[in-house]
Amino acid sequence: MQKILISGLSGGSGKTIVSLGLSRFFTNNGYTVCPFKKGPDYIDAAWLMQASRKPCYCLDSFFLDDEALARHFYATCQNAPQKSIALIEGNRGLYDGKDYLGSCSTAYLAHTLDCPVLLTVNCAKITRTTAALVLGIRNFDPELRLAGVILNNIASARHQTIIRQSIEEYTDIPVLGAIPRLKDNPIPERHLGLSLNKNDDKQSMLDSLAELIADNTDTQKILAATGDMPRLPDPPLEITRKMQSSPLNIAYLYDDAFWFYYQENFDELKKLGANLVPLSLLSEQSFAEQLQARKLTAKDIDGLYIGGGYPELYAKEISRSPKLPQIKEWIEQNMPVYAECGGFMLLAKQLHFPEEKKYESYPMIGVFDIETKFFDKPQGLGYAEIKTIRENPYHPLGSIWKGHEFHFSTAVNAKPDQEFLFELKKGRGMTQKEMQNNNLAFDGLIYKNCFASYTHIFAPAVPHFSKNFIETARQYRKNQKENA
Numbered sequence: 001m002q003k004i005l006i007s008g009l010s011g012g013s014g015k016t017i018v019s020l021g022l023s024r025f026f027t028n029n030g031y032t033v034c035p036f037k038k039g040p041d042y043i044d045a046a047w048l049m050q051a052s053r054k055p056c057y058c059l060d061s062f063f064l065d066d067e068a069l070a071r072h073f074y075a076t077c078q079n080a081p082q083k084s085i086a087l088i089e090g091n092r093g094l095y096d097g098k099d100y101l102g103s104c105s106t107a108y109l110a111h112t113l114d115c116p117v118l119l120t121v122n123c124a125k126i127t128r129t130t131a132a133l134v135l136g137i138r139n140f141d142p143e144l145r146l147a148g149v150i151l152n153n154i155a156s157a158r159h160q161t162i163i164r165q166s167i168e169e170y171t172d173i174p175v176l177g178a179i180p181r182l183k184d185n186p187i188p189e190r191h192l193g194l195s196l197n198k199n200d201d202k203q204s205m206l207d208s209l210a211e212l213i214a215d216n217t218d219t220q221k222i223l224a225a226t227g228d229m230p231r232l233p234d235p236p237l238e239i240t241r242k243m244q245s246s247p248l249n250i251a252y253l254y255d256d257a258f259w260f261y262y263q264e265n266f267d268e269l270k271k272l273g274a275n276l277v278p279l280s281l282l283s284e285q286s287f288a289e290q291l292q293a294r295k296l297t298a299k300d301i302d303g304l305y306i307g308g309g310y311p312e313l314y315a316k317e318i319s320r321s322p323k324l325p326q327i328k329e330w331i332e333q334n335m336p337v338y339a340e341c342g343g344f345m346l347l348a349k350q351l352h353f354p355e356e357k358k359y360e361s362y363p364m365i366g367v368f369d370i371e372t373k374f375f376d377k378p379q380g381l382g383y384a385e386i387k388t389i390r391e392n393p394y395h396p397l398g399s400i401w402k403g404h405e406f407h408f409s410t411a412v413n414a415k416p417d418q419e420f421l422f423e424l425k426k427g428r429g430m431t432q433k434e435m436q437n438n439n440l441a442f443d444g445l446i447y448k449n450c451f452a453s454y455t456h457i458f459a460p461a462v463p464h465f466s467k468n469f470i471e472t473a474r475q476y477r478k479n480q481k482e483n484a
Contacts (some may be wrong), residue, residue: 177217
């Protein structure tokens, strides 16, 4: 098995186009591509999954230490066939991290995994300077395994020739491809990142990217530049599968409005015996019809997971959905419900969204006496460090853990005495309060067994989440049987 990491000088360098194009090209040519995204990121990960037709996993040294990160990477690739490539898409610039030392950077990840790096460079309006940039990248960290460069945004044959000759003259880094300037973005975008709307012709777009890569890069040399994966020992037996004899049915909302989920979170729930059941709010089918197709009823559901996404873009449809009362009924029955970001927006009283220069307000489920308002700039974007300050079924009191935020909305019209579950050392949360001459951010609300917050979690970094969610679901099932 081989491995390669795709990075760039900055965002917009072309690394996503290259990552998707290579993933689809190698997949179409008989390779098993195991995709990874240096996180936190849901959107590029979802595209990588589409390109490779395999689940995409997250790699982030903020969430996991070096040993745990490497173990997660290698364990995920454990059962891949011999003709396989682990392809990692980096984020931001190669050396950009959360501080001036580059901690949590893509370069740091490359060192942790001993992975060669393929560098993409946006060559718009530069020629010979490209060589200086590549040389600087090489000399900044000589121990980095820089496998080659792909030039992007090439305007003409002459433009490419000058840049190639400059890099060959002043560096020892091979140029492995040159992608021409594209008239239009091959993948549509919207706020938060690339679009993944069900109406987009994703497969056609990805096949076009594969052709773009085939026509403009030396795929054989790229393949030769990949690093070998060490032979791994057999993984340990999963002792957590003791619950599998009586699987719980955990539903999750999944459609164009709600699809921000880490594959790792699903895997952790499944390891503990969960049978995951996708439900769509936007589908023309009722929940009952969707469940019936799986030979289930509403009474068979033991828990509900609501991830993030784009509820604001479908606020009108959601507010009119006849399925909202079913979610409210489950919550009133004390079913465990865990909601992140977009899920929190769904459980609030109203969602305020700007349309034609004014805000329109859409009623949501109204579990929590708080509202959300959408803006044209990020209101919370980046890592979060959390301390649990109130009891709840999912996060132990006093626990300190890590997550991240990813939202253009913010919470408004909260009650003055609103009791939040989390104090954020880092992050924006739902609100900020002046306490002891410090502005502290707070997040997390609970009603019965229904939890909501802006904070997204990465389950391997928060091991108590899946265990507590499943245990709460198991207790709910037990209570339902006793009360039947």
